[in-house]
Amino acid sequence: MADEVSSARIAELERTAREMRREIIRMTRAAGSGHPGGSLSVTDLLAALVFQEMKLDPARVDWPDRDRLVLSKGHAAPALYAALALRGFLPREELRTLRQLGSRLQGHVDRNKLAAIEASTGCLGQGIGMAVGMALDARLARRSNRVYTIIGDGECQSGPTWEALMAGGHYALGNFVVLLDRNGYETDGSTESIMGIEPIVDKFRAFRYHTLDIDGHDFGQILNALAAARAVTDRPTAIVARTVKGKGVSFMEGTHVYHGKAPTAAEAEKALAELGVPP
C-alpha cells in the first residue's frame, strides 16, 4: 500500500520525474518537433507506474507476468521513452534519436521498433481498446498481471474511447486501470472550450468504474490511487489525474501552445534551467 512508501522513496520518484522532464525537453529540442506539453503533464503518472507500481524487468521484456502499460495518448511518447531509458530498457543516449530516420523512437510509440513498448499507438481511441483486450487475455490465461492505460483528455472526445470504457466496465475487468491525464488542453485550445468532457468523474462512474479523482502531480495521491485500484477486483478503476499541461516549465504550463510544438534552443535552455541542473 502507498502508506508503505516512505517519504524518502517519494523524494526519489520526484527526482526521477524531474530527470524525465529534462530528457523530454532535450529530446524534443533535438528532434525539433514532438509533444512536450502532454509529455510533461503525464510524467509523474508514468514515473509512479514505471518506477514503483508496475512489475517490470528490463532484462525480460517478454516476461509473461509483467504488468502492461499502453500509452493510448501515443503522442506523449517522449515521456514514456524517458521513463523506459531511466529504468534501463534502452540506452539513455538513444533518447537523442527521437523522431529521426532509423530511430527506434518513433514520433508515436511503436512496438515493432522498440520491444519495451506494449502496443503501437498514435491515432487516439485505440490504445485503450487494446488494453481492454490485454486485460481480457490476462484473465483468460489466469495470469495475475495488471493492465494500465493512459488516455488523454482530448482523447475523451473520441467515440471509441467510450466504446472501450464500456467494454472494460461490462467485462468487470478488475485487472484494468485507466489513468486520465486531465491536463485540460488539446491541440487547438482548452478541452472545455472545444468539446467539453466534464463531468468526467461522473461519466467514468456511470460506465461502472471504481473512480478516483486525484492530483496527478502528487506522488502520495498517485500511489494511493494505484494501491486502491489493486484492492478493487470486481471492476476496473479509472483514475482522473488532474494535471498541468507543460508541468515543470513555467512558460509551457497551462497552455495548448506546446501541445505539439518543440522548444526552441533558447526555450529549451530556459526550461532546463527551471528544471534544475542534473547532479
Add this chain to the structure above:
Amino acid sequence: MAEARKTESLRDAYGNALVDLGGKDPKLVVLDADLSGSTRTQLFGKKFPDRFFNVGVMEPTMVTIAAGLALGGRTVFASTFAVFAAGHSYNMIRQSVCYNHANVKIVATHGGLLVGPDGGTHQMLEDIGLMRGLPGMTVVVPADAPTTRSAILALAEVYGPAYVRLTRENLPTVTDGSFEIGRANELRPGSDLTIVALGALVARALDVAEELHKVGVEVRILDAASVKPFDEAAVLRAARDTGALLVLEEHTVETGVGSLIAATTAENYPVPVRRVGVPDVFGESGEGWALMDRFGLSEGRIMEEAWELLRARGKVH
C-alpha cells in the same frame, strides 16, 4: 449451369471451421459485434463461451480489443459485416492490427452487392481496395464454401493480419477446396482468353467459359481467392498464354483486383485487360443477383466483354 450446382453457405463453412479450430487451439478466441447469428461465429460461441466475446455494436473497438488479445499470443478471429469491418473500423484495422502486426483475422461477411435488400449503405464495394492497400495484410475472397473452410484453416496457421471477405448468399460449389495463400487456382484450362474472377463471380465465369466452349473458344479460369499476396506469376503466365484478361469482381472497379491486374500486366507484360466490376457508384436495394445484373455483372455483359477481347485478339471476327 449455376442452377445445377450444389450451393452452400460460406458463412456456415466459416462458423464450422472456427469450431474445429477452437477444439485444436485452446488459446484461439473469437469476437463479434452483435451479428453472431448472421456471421455464424455463434457456432463457436455456443461451443466455447469463455473464448467468445460479443461486444455489441462497437466494431472499431472490437478490432482494438482483438488486437490486444492477439498481442498476448493468441490467434483472434473477429467478425462483422464487411461495411462495419473494412469501412467503419478501417483505421483500427490499420493501426491496431496492421501497424502493430497483430495476429487478428478479420472475417467480414456480407461483402458486395449480394447483401441485397438492405441496400447501398450495407453493400460494401470498396473493402478489397482498402484492405489490400494495408502493409502486411493478407486478403482472401473465397468463391465457395470449401475454399472458405480451407482458407480459414490456412490463415489460422500463419501469424499475421488477414481480411477475409465472405458473401451472404449461398454460392455454388465450384472448387475442390484446395487453397493456398498466394496462389490463384486454375479452375479450367484454356488458351484463347483468361477470366480472372473472385468470390461469387467465379461460378459465373465458369458458366461463361462453358458457353464459349460450345462455340470452340477455350477460356482459362483463374480463381483469385488470394488477393494479397497476389499470384502475379499465374496472371502473367495467363497473359502470355492467352493474350487477354477479363477480370470479374463484385467490387468497385476503381480499386479492385482488376486495377491490380491492369497495373501488373502493364508493368510486366502488357496485354488487353477489361475490368468488369461495379462502376464508381453505390449499390441499392434489390434482390442480390438482380443487382449483379443491374450493376453490369450479368452473364450477358460478361459474354460481351469476352467477345470484345476475343475480337481484339483476332481470335474471332
